[in-house]
Amino acid sequence: MQPELEKNAIASIESTGISIKKFEALAAKIQEDTSLQQRLQTIMEKRQEKEY
Numbered sequence: 001m002q003p004e005l006e007k008n009a010i011a012s013i014e015s016t017g018i019s020i021k022k023f024e025a026l027a028a029k030i031q032e033d034t035s036l037q038q039r040l041q042t043i044m045e046k047r048q049e050k051e052y
Contacts, residue, residue: 030036
């Protein structure tokens with residue numbers, strides 16, 4: 001099951017037009033910077049609101 005989830009996650013990331021390497025670099029920056037974490041949280045909350 002794990003390989004299938006990973007495959008789907010990679011496909012989703014690449015469908016946005018960025019590479020896995022770039023995605024991993026962005027994720028690392030977000031983990032280091034609390035202001036980026038807050039911005040991401042706000043974006044995620046807004047996306048969830050649109051879904052409902």
